Amino acid sequence: MSTASVPLPGWISYGVIPLLNLILAFFFSGLVVWAIGENPFEALKFLIEGALGRGDAIGFTLFYATSFIFTGLSVAVAFHAGLFNIGSEGQAYVGGLGAALVALSLDHYVPWYVTMPFAVIGAAIFGAAWAFIPAWLQAKRGSHIVITTIMFNFIGAALMVYLLVNVFIVPGKMAPETRTFLAGGQLPKLDWLMALFGLKLGPAPFNVSFIIALVMCYLVWLLIWRTKLGYEMRTLGISPTAAVYAGIPYVRTVIIAMLISGGLAGMMSLNAVMGASARLQVEFVAGAGFVGIAVSLMGRSHPVGIIFAAILFGILYQGGADLSFEMPNITRDMIVVIQGLVIFFAGALEYMLRPAMVRLYQTARGK
């Protein structure tokens, strides 16, 4: 009997195995650190302390995690419908345009909590719009979604640079970015939340969009596992031919799944544009869309898994920056290696340890 088909209890598949994968990843990262002549335990200490040691460190970690939750959800929703949305990066970038337009037009007149719902809608609509053409091409013409979404990342980048350089730029300023939003266009920081735990947020840009991200996690769970549409999407994801045979409309389901996916990616911009920098900048997404793919993979496309995976990547981003700051020998390229090892072990090799675990589990149960 193949060990792959043996069911394992949830605490092993979702708890023990990912943890072992993570330990393996850190073990190999440690070897790399050791090979360049630094102490791996000290490096690990810097990484953990830099990500979780102080109030502002936790704030930065959660700030990065917020972005990754949005993009992770975006990839996961499309993935449930059997679509690889590689375009979260571009959808988030264009979504930033929606958020910025709302913030720029409302911030003079209303407080932030009035701006926020419109900004959420604006970001989602612009992100979804950017996913629409690839979705339509996939559904109607069979153009592969991986190829078209990657291409749309570049078209999105070109569009945004054009707009920022020619339309939104503040004359005489060097950086291509919009004007700074007033308080009415900014999402406030969650310092009160940190204060509940006796922590000081300091300068970290941890903001209200974290709560929006958690709400979206719940809504995505509801959509995928508790609605008819979610059922149709999952069926399509498992077997498109069976889904069509069962009467599930292929074109409609693909397009709606991609619109939701694009909308979630677009909302990532709330965190970066309205929460952190209070202006729309060139390249503000900074790879979060691609990290979302890893987050979704590691989180097994489940919202709870995505939250944990996003926090793990937040730790790697924030702790990694701190590590290379404390140990100049560990360059930023080394941090990318460590992140790569984590993706490799925790995402790509998820089934490597499974057969051994199944055998262990069966022996333990005396079978």
Add this chain to the structure above:
Amino acid sequence: MKKTLLSLLAVAAMSTTALAAEIKPALVYGTGGKFDKSFNEAAYTGAEAYKKETGTEYRDFEPTSDTQGEQAIRNFASRGYNPVIAVSFAWTSAMEKVAAEFPETKFVIVDSVVDLPNVRSVVYNEAEGSYLVGLLAGMASKTGKVGFVGGMDIPLIRKFGCGYVQGAKSVKADMQVFQNMVGTTGAAWNDPVRAGELTKNQIDQGADVVYAAAGASGLGVLQTAADNKKLSIGVDSNQNHVHPGSVLTSMVKRVDLAVYNAYKDTAADKFTAGVQSNGIKDGGVVAAIDENNKSLITPEMQTAVDKAKADIIAGTVKVHDYMTDNSCPM
């Protein structure tokens, strides 16, 4: 007696180390990275020069994103590093925030202006420097066609391009200038292959001198020009040595001097805040001529450059700066 002498010596030794350690300089690069053979590397060279001269150690950091840049500047400041230098306009808003939080620390920003009492803003007149290399390109061109390959399509790079066109057209009004940008994302600073392809395309259209203002991508321009036996122009650092005999000249921005001077001024307690604008007059932008490209610069070209320099300093030649009105008259 011997003992007192020894202790005196010890005190003297300690006080000298105390003097040397008086400044704890730090340097934050742009996201292009430290060894781009161009802009960031110029800053590194300046810091290294100061270290060699005084023995003062410095710390540096290469951020990968905007958030990290702000964190790095703040980390240095909060750990007592002084002065803290950030090269690249990308750190403008970060600098505005952090410099206000640490009024006792001296900050320097290169390529942008931050109006705070503890910040020195070092900017360069790239239009003037590009005018000079454009003039040289125009004189060196036999076909009457020259090229420009920029990095990312942002105002700063258009400023380079605009100055270059003005310089080239000052030689011959009907000079044809091809302009291409490598891309629209940050990857455009580090894509020598695409930059090389654009150069090849411009050469095929007849350009025989190509100016690269594209960070590390520029190396692709220099390489392609050398492979096709054409001329190229380097940027930011002196790149004449990269392909001797093929690199016509380099438009050097003396970022190294900005870093070096900031450290030196702070150590001597002579740090001044405010805008420091470096044009041709202050030697902040230079068309590099050294032993690697001497054979390419004819006496007439040398005279013409010297005259253009004098004219710009005297104000009889005005080089239009793209950034002032976001347009180029050419």
